[in-house]
Each structure stands twice: as structure tokens, then as C-alpha cells.
Amino acid sequence: MALQPRIIPVLLLHKGGLYKTKQFKNPSYVGDPINAVRIFNEKQVDELLILDIDCSKENKAPNYALIEEIVSEAFMPVGYGGGISSLEMAQEVFRLGVEKIILNTALQHNIRLVGQIAEIYGSQAVVASIDYKTGLFGGPKAYFTSAQNKSKLNPLELAKAAVEAGAGEVILQCVDREGTYKGYDLDLLKDFTSALNVPVVVSGGASTNKDFNQAQAAGASGMAAGSMFIYQRPHNAVLISYPSNYFYI
Numbered sequence: 001m002a003l004q005p006r007i008i009p010v011l012l013l014h015k016g017g018l019y020k021t022k023q024f025k026n027p028s029y030v031g032d033p034i035n036a037v038r039i040f041n042e043k044q045v046d047e048l049l050i051l052d053i054d055c056s057k058e059n060k061a062p063n064y065a066l067i068e069e070i071v072s073e074a075f076m077p078v079g080y081g082g083g084i085s086s087l088e089m090a091q092e093v094f095r096l097g098v099e100k101i102i103l104n105t106a107l108q109h110n111i112r113l114v115g116q117i118a119e120i121y122g123s124q125a126v127v128a129s130i131d132y133k134t135g136l137f138g139g140p141k142a143y144f145t146s147a148q149n150k151s152k153l154n155p156l157e158l159a160k161a162a163v164e165a166g167a168g169e170v171i172l173q174c175v176d177r178e179g180t181y182k183g184y185d186l187d188l189l190k191d192f193t194s195a196l197n198v199p200v201v202v203s204g205g206a207s208t209n210k211d212f213n214q215a216q217a218a219g220a221s222g223m224a225a226g227s228m229f230i231y232q233r234p235h236n237a238v239l240i241s242y243p244s245n246y247f248y249i
Contacts, residue, residue: 004232006046007212007243008224009229010203011036013052013082020230022179024131024147029052029236030230033066036225037073043242047077049171053081056105056145057235064092071097075224081129085109087116094121102171104129107162108144110153117168123198128163130155131173132188140188147175156191167201173222173234177205179227182210193219209243 011033012019019027019038033182040048050070053190055062056159062083071078081102084090090101090113101121117126131147132155134140141160142151151158160171161231174185182205190198201222202215212223232239 001192002202004018005216005220006201006223007203008049008094008222009040009045009242010049010051010224010226012226013053013066016063019178020226021053022227024053024175027143033070034073036230036240039069040241040242041075043075043240045081045242046222047099048074048083050142051077051080051102052082053146055086057148061108062088062093067093067098068096073192079127081127081206085113087113087120090117091120094125100125100127100169102127102129103162103167103239104131105145107158108149109162111165114162118166118168123166126167127169127171127201128159128162128167129173130159130169131175133175134185140178143175150222156195159192161195163196167198169201170196171203173224176203178203180195180205181207183207183224184215184218184220184223186214189215189218189220210241 014027017029018031018033020030021027031220038148077099079100079102080093084101091240101117131143132140133143134243141154142153142155184202184205199221199225203224204219206225206228215223229241
């Protein structure tokens with residue numbers, strides 16, 4: 001029997017609050033991140049991903065006080081990404097109780113940081129977030145810094161480089177699908193899970209439990225989602241939810 005994959009809410013931090021974006025744009029306030037964590041505690045989620053969408057864009061350090069407050073409330077493992085550009089920053093975030101460091105911008109400017117963190121904390125503690133867009137010509141391209149900077153590499157090339165550098169997990173995040181409910185990019189997910197020897201978490205586009213089942217069939221070890229767990233459709237009223245059970249294929 002296959003291991004049950006992880007179902008992972010993604011919380012976006014912006015100006016100290018909890019926000020939601022669509023295709024990495026137009027952040028909308030949805031509440032207090034601490035309250036959201038408490039609700040997810042009650043729903044017994046597998047783990048949380050906390051991403052600060054300001055730090056790398058504004059070239060500032062992580063909000064350590066807020067991270068500490070979130071981790072102190074969380075009953076589940078927490079991964080954090082945003083503004084980590086040095087080993088010292090990573091060490092401080094780990095000291096606060098975070099279990100995984102998520103790197104994106106550092107993959108462009110200082111990919112050696114992946115190995116530096118992995119050497120001390122283990123490869124399982126370093127996650128490479130591969131954000132990408134699919135253009136009209138030339139196939140998908142990787143992006144950095146909240147999808148502001150385009151890479152010359154395709155997503156799989158960047159993922160392979162990150163894993164070679166020491167990353168023990170990869171998040172495959174489709175910018176075009178984020179917040180759209182269009183489902184995961186299963187074709188690229190299959191390419192990733194076939195080519196990489198580390199766990200792959202897919203993100204961007206989840207709408208129903210069927211998307212989770214399809215991603216599992218494509219080899220994903222985890223399925224991440226934001227809008228699906230934050231909003232109640234059709235009017236996108238803020239109502240935090242989490243699937244208590246569903247059938248895996």
C-alpha cells in the first residue's frame with residue numbers, strides 16, 4: 001500500500017497579515033495568520049508552508065518575531081520561505097522551531113546556500129521552490145522573487161541543479177495556475193517525479209479532492225493549496241477548511 005501523501009495548506013504573509021494572491025499578483029487580505037494556524041491545528045493538518053511574499057522583493061530579513069509566534073502556536077511541522085539569503089538567517093529560523101527552509105530567490109543568487117544548510121541540518125530540511133510560468137513560445141521557464149525575475153533555465157533544469165546542490169525536497173509551483181482553481185499541471189509534475197529522486201510537492205491550481213488524487217497518481221508526495229483551503233466558493237468568502245477524509249487512488 002502506497003504511503004498517504006501530505007495535504008499541505010500554504011499561508012502567504014504580506015505586511016504581517018495573511019493574504020491570498022492570484023497568479024502571484026493582487027494580494028487580498030484574508031485575516032490573521034495566528035488565527036488561521038489555530039484553526040488548522042483543530043483540523044489536524046499534516047504540515048504548513050508559510051511564505052513571506054515581501055522579504056525577497058524588498059531585500060529584507062525574515063520577520064523573526066512573527067515566525068516565532070506562528071511556530072509557537074502550530075501543532076504541526078512548519079516550513080518557511082521568504083528572505084533567507086544566508087546560512088545565519090536559516091539558522092535563526094531553525095532556532096525558532098521551523099523544520100524546513102524553503103528557498104527560491106537564493107537558487108538564483110546563491111545556490112551554494114542549499115548545500116550549506118543541508119550539511120548542517122540534513123537535506124530533508126532544505127526545500128527548493130521551483131516557481132514557473134508557461135509562455136507562448138519556448139516552453140515553461142523558472143522564475144524567482146515572487147515571479148518577478150525570469151530564469152534562462154526550464155523548471156526541471158533548475159530542480160535538478162537544486163537537488164544536486166543538496167535540496168531534499170522540491171515544490172513545483174505553477175504561477176499561471178495559482179489561485180485559479182484550474183487544477184495542477186500534471187504533465188510537468190510527471191516529468192518531475194520521473195526525473196527526480198526526492199519528494200515532489202505540487203502547488204498551484206487545486207480545486208477539489210480529485211486534484212489531489214490525480215497528483216498522487218502522477219507521483220506527488222505532497223499536494224499544497226492556498227485558495228482551496230482559505231476561500232469558500234463561488235463567492236470566495238473567507239472560510240478556512242481542510243479535507244477530513246477522502247479516497248486516495
